[in-house]
Amino acid sequence: MVETLIDYLSEFGNELATKVELAFKPLHVPGRDPLPEFNFVRKPLPAQAHVIAASVKALRRNQAVWVTAKMGCGKSLIGAAVAHTEADGRPYRSIVMCPPHLVEKWKRELQNTIPGVKASIVTKYNELTSLAKLRQPPQGAEWMILSSSSAKLGNPWKPSYVKGIDGAPCCPKCHAMICEEGKRGEQGMRLPMSVAKLEARQRKCEECDEPLYQWHRQFDRWPIATFIQRKMRGMFRHLVVDEMHQAKGAATAIAVAMSKLTSSCEFFIGLTGTIMGGYATDMHGLLWRSSPSSLISAGEEFHARSLFAERYGRIERVITEKTSGGKSNRMSMGESKSSQSTRERPGVMPAMFSDHLLDKAVFLSLDEVAADLPTQFERVIACDPDEETKKECKNLESQFQSHCRSMMMSKGGRAAMSTMIHLLIGYADRPHGWPTIGYESEGSWCTVCSPANLDADLMRPKERQLVNAIIKEVGERRQVWVFANMTQKYDVQPRLASLLRERGLRVEVMRSQAVPTKDRERWIAQRGKHCDVIISHPGLVETGLDLFDRVAGHNFCSLFWYQTGYSLYTLRQASARALRIGQTRECRVFYFYYSGTMQARAMDLMCQKLVASESIEGKFSEGGLASLTDDTDSMMVALAKSLVKSIDDSAGIRAWERLKSNATELT
Numbered sequence: 001m002v003e004t005l006i007d008y009l010s011e012f013g014n015e016l017a018t019k020v021e022l023a024f025k026p027l028h029v030p031g032r033d034p035l036p037e038f039n040f041v042r043k044p045l046p047a048q049a050h051v052i053a054a055s056v057k058a059l060r061r062n063q064a065v066w067v068t069a070k071m072g073c074g075k076s077l078i079g080a081a082v083a084h085t086e087a088d089g090r091p092y093r094s095i096v097m098c099p100p101h102l103v104e105k106w107k108r109e110l111q112n113t114i115p116g117v118k119a120s121i122v123t124k125y126n127e128l129t130s131l132a133k134l135r136q137p138p139q140g141a142e143w144m145i146l147s148s149s150s151a152k153l154g155n156p157w158k159p160s161y162v163k164g165i166d167g168a169p170c171c172p173k174c175h176a177m178i179c180e181e182g183k184r185g186e187q188g189m190r191l192p193m194s195v196a197k198l199e200a201r202q203r204k205c206e207e208c209d210e211p212l213y214q215w216h217r218q219f220d221r222w223p224i225a226t227f228i229q230r231k232m233r234g235m236f237r238h239l240v241v242d243e244m245h246q247a248k249g250a251a252t253a254i255a256v257a258m259s260k261l262t263s264s265c266e267f268f269i270g271l272t273g274t275i276m277g278g279y280a281t282d283m284h285g286l287l288w289r290s291s292p293s294s295l296i297s298a299g300e301e302f303h304a305r306s307l308f309a310e311r312y313g314r315i316e317r318v319i320t321e322k323t324s325g326g327k328s329n330r331m332s333m334g335e336s337k338s339s340q341s342t343r344e345r346p347g348v349m350p351a352m353f354s355d356h357l358l359d360k361a362v363f364l365s366l367d368e369v370a371a372d373l374p375t376q377f378e379r380v381i382a383c384d385p386d387e388e389t390k391k392e393c394k395n396l397e398s399q400f401q402s403h404c405r406s407m408m409m410s411k412g413g414r415a416a417m418s419t420m421i422h423l424l425i426g427y428a429d430r431p432h433g434w435p436t437i438g439y440e441s442e443g444s445w446c447t448v449c450s451p452a453n454l455d456a457d458l459m460r461p462k463e464r465q466l467v468n469a470i471i472k473e474v475g476e477r478r479q480v481w482v483f484a485n486m487t488q489k490y491d492v493q494p495r496l497a498s499l500l501r502e503r504g505l506r507v508e509v510m511r512s513q514a515v516p517t518k519d520r521e522r523w524i525a526q527r528g529k530h531c532d533v534i535i536s537h538p539g540l541v542e543t544g545l546d547l548f549d550r551v552a553g554h555n556f557c558s559l560f561w562y563q564t565g566y567s568l569y570t571l572r573q574a575s576a577r578a579l580r581i582g583q584t585r586e587c588r589v590f591y592f593y594y595s596g597t598m599q600a601r602a603m604d605l606m607c608q609k610l611v612a613s614e615s616i617e618g619k620f621s622e623g624g625l626a627s628l629t630d631d632t633d634s635m636m637v638a639l640a641k642s643l644v645k646s647i648d649d650s651a652g653i654r655a656w657e658r659l660k661s662n663a664t665e666l667t
Contacts, residue, residue, distance in 0.1 A: 024358070027061070028054035036085060041115050044081060047368045048074055055082045055269070055362050062360050064268040064291035066244070068275045068617065069364040071576035072546075075271040076102075076109040076242065078364075082269055083238040084114050084141060093138040093235060095228070095261060098242035100147040101517035102544040106242070110143050119143045123150050125227035132231040144236075148246065151225040151261065152253035159198035160214040168192035173210040178203075181415040191435075225257035229264050236265045243543050244270035245569050247289065248282045250305060259289040273576065275361070276616050277568045278346040278609020280313025281305050287356055294356045306342075312355075314347035346608035348616050363617055366579060376579050376587040380603075381469070382595040383462040389431050392452050393597045396424055399449040407448070412439035420448060424598040429563065430490050432456045459499070462592055466562055467499050469590060473558045474505060474532045478585070481547055481556040483538040483574060485563040487511075493535050496562065500533055510536035521545055528554030538565065542573040548580050557583070561591045566602070568609040 030050040038044070044052060051067065058065040059082060067082070069075045083094050096106050103121050110119040122128060122144050161169040161178060169178045169192060178198065179190040202213045228236070239261050241247065247258040262268050268290045276282045284305050287295055300308055309315060318341045353361075367373055385393065400420050407413030407420075416439040423434055434451040470480050486492045497507045508531045515523045520540060528534070529552060538561075541547065547556035557578050564571055579587045593599040 027057040038081070038085065039089075039115060040081060040084070040113055042077075042112060044074070044077060045369055047364065048078055048081075051362055051364050052078055052081045052085060056085050058360055058362065059086055059267055059269065062291060062293070063266065064270070064360055066270045066272070066275065066290070066357070066361045067364070068272055068361060070366045071273045071573060072366050072580040073273075073364050073369050075273070076106060077113055079240045079242065079269050079271045080110050080113045080143075083240060083267070086267065087141070087237065091138040091140050091142075092237040093142040093144070094238035094240060095236050095265060096143060096145045096240045096242065097148055097151050097225075097258065097261060098145065099246070099517075099543050100149050101520055102242060103145050103147050104518065105521070105544060106145050110145075114141050114143075117141045117143060119145065121145045122224060123147075125222045125224045128224070128227060128232065131235075132227070135235065146224055148254050148257065152223055152257040157202065157213045159195065160212050161195075161198065166192075169195060169198060171205040171208060171210055171212065174205060174208040176205060176207040178205070178212065181412070223257065223260075225260040229260040233264045238267045238269060239265035240269045240271065241290075242271045244272040244286060244290075245274055245277065245282070248277070248285050250285055255285055255289065262289055274569050274572045274613065276348065276613045278612045279309070279344055280348050280352060281309050281344060283312075283352065283356065284308045291360055294359070298355055309344045312349050312352040314345040315342055316345050317342050346605065346612045348612045353616055357616070366576075366581075370581045373579065373581075374583055374586045376576075376589065378589045378591070380591045380593075381465060382593060382600070383465050385428055385594045385597060386461055388454055389428055389460065389594075390596065392431065392454065393424070393428055393594075396427060396449055396451060397598065400424065403446070403448045406441070406446070407439065410439060410441045413441065413446075415439065416448060421598075423449075423451065425602055426486050426490055426563075427451060428460075428594045428597050428599060429462065429486065430492055430495075431460075433490065462562075462594055463496070463499060466496070466560060466592055467503065470500065470505070470533060470558075470560065471503060473588070478558045478588075479528070479531070479554060479556045480533045480558045480560055481541075481577075482533060482535045482560045482562055483564075484535060485537060485565040487537050492562070496535055505533055506531040507533045507535065510534060510540055512537065512540055515540075524554065525549060525552040528552060528556070538570050538574040539567075541577055542570045545577060546580055547577040548583050550582055555583075555585065557585045558588045559590070561589070564591060564593070564603065564606055566606070568606060568613055571606065572610070572613070 028050065030046075033053070035049050035053050036056070038049065038052075051069070055065045055067055055078070065082065067075060067078055069078060079096075083092070096110075098106050107119045107121060110117050118140065120143070128144075159169075160172055162172050162175065164170045164175070164177060170176060171178060177190070178193045180193050180197075198212060202211070204211055241258055241261075244258075247255040249255045270286070270290055288302050300311075319338055384390075403413075404417075407417050416437055419437055423437060427434065431452070431454040433453065433456070436447060436450045438445055438447040440446075466482075470482070473480050482496060484493050484496060493509050497509050500507045508527050510520070510523065521544075524534075524545065524547070528547075528549070534556065547559070548554070555578070559575060559578060561571070561575075575589050591603070593603045
């Protein structure tokens with residue numbers, strides 16, 4: 001008996017799916033539409049071939065296509081093949097913009113995919129000047145590979161300062177010491193800023209407003225993207241942007257570089273494994289810079305990100321009312337004032353897909369590419385903190401809450417809030433060595449908290465559970481990779497390595513400073529097979545690197561998140577580094593957090609972002625991280641789950657079963 005809308009969808013889901021298929025008429029249907037004549041060095045797998053065919057059709061119709069393929073699906077092969085197939089045998093010239101550590105890999109992929117290709121890595125704009133001057137037409141398939149850092153790089157700058165008597169950096173104009181923002185030493189004295197922080201971003205003196213940076217007298221590092229836009233417009237047919245999600249920012253250097261390159265090329269091909277980071281505005285900049293026609297048709301404006309979020313995302317509004325008499329109701333006789341604040345919450349509306357993605361997005365999962373892949377098992381481990389850590393965490397939260405309103409009203413307080421949030425999340429993992437946190441307010445120093453220094457030698461519950469779980473995995477002859485985000489001043493990696501080595505495990509730590517981006521693939525291949533555990537920041541391996549390599553002899557099939565961080569892109573990308581074509585062992589992913597602390601709230605936020613991100617891809621998980629939160633637009637998600645579950649796969653427009661059987665034979 002049909003009583004609810006969900007019951008209706010369960011009963012008539014197949015009929016609705018048929019209606020949808022007839023109404024939208026997909027461009028390409030595997031099993032119905034023939035494949036084009038491919039001219040490649042290596043033959044793509046059946047699912048890859050159909051994605052290439054569908055992407056070419058979408059590209060010719062819209063001049064842009066987004067290929068969202070899970071890690072290990074062969075995005076670089078697909079991206080190169082789409083451009084080469086679209087050219088249809090005509091000479092063409094294409095650009096690839098990719099992360100720095102993938103330029104050599106892209107060159108190999110192009111040479112292994114396209115016959116007779118001329119692939120070159122461009123690091124400076126002056127390598128293109130002769131081509132720009134002569135404007136020679138392409139001779140065959142010509143590809144130029146740019147790292148995202150080279151594409152965005154402009155005239156270099158360096159910090160400007162003089163050294164004081166004690167060696168601390170000082171303003172070159174007024175000679176005031178350049179101090180840390182919102183931090184004090186044990187005696188309440190302001191702490192000098194390190195040169196490394198001065199080099200991180202451009203600053204001005206707090207006392208005299210003098211710029212604390214200066215430009216080099218070198219002008220040979222003109223951004224390549226700017227040079228191509230100004231001098232080589234019309235000379236390139238395709239732009240392929242690998243890891244496209246890294247250009248989602250409103251005005252980041254990578255986003256601006258992508259925009260300039262897009263305007264210089266006829267067709268745009270975006271590649272990513274994670275199309276969305278949980279917020280609707282993640283899509284805003286990408287859509288405007290790659291294919292703005294649907295946004296223009298919908299009446300959207302480039303600078304109206306908040307309106308875009310209201311239409312396609314979730315907005316939380318908080319209205320606060322105050323009266324002069326101290327009461328907060330409209331019946332009071334005092335004067336009433338109200339204020340409203342808004343913030344974007346994780347979530348996305350279905351209209352996002354129908355309005356802006358349906359005509360340009362192609363999705364591919366790893367199980368569609370290769371049959372008989374092992375499962376990926378996920379487990380979330382909530383650890384109860386010890387009593388003294390729990391007590392101090394509650395104390396720090398209480399002090400933060402009592403100062404929160406006054407901190408928001410002060411410029412120095414707002415800067416200290418960021419440090420305070422970092423403390424609340426990281427303290428339980430390292431409950432010692434934190435400084436007094438405070439801020440300047442109207443010329444006086446206001447202390448927010450002085451974190452207690454607990455015993456640094458005591459093994460805490462989360463550490464104990466992590467170590468025991470790793471020993472169990474290694475006992476099953478499984479290699480383990482541990483992700484930890486705290487790697488700078490409050491580094492936890494040396495302690496984790498020490499605890500594991502004390503128990504007889506072979507441990508390596510990968511550091512960004514010690515292992516440059518371009519050398520990480522080689523570093524893993526050389527050391528991976530000789531150790532039980534590797535510890536790193538997740539950002540070091542989130543793109544382009546595999547933690548499983550049968551040839552090199554390593555297989556890190558167990559991934560442990562000691563700390564998850566805040567970036568859903570990083571979490572999803574890094575969590576899929578072991579599940580690859582050819583993997584034979586079950587892949588296990590473990591997430592650790594302290595219950596009852598700020599870590600639990602951060603984990604809940606990541607869960608909400610994950611549900612939103614997967615829903616736009618048509619995936620509705622009920623296990624792993626997604627099972628931790630109930631705040632996921634329950635009605636919308638429930639309806640979508642019901643409809644998806646009710647559709648008979650055999651009648652669906654993506655008939656992959658035949659492709660999977662073919663893929664099994666090929667692999």
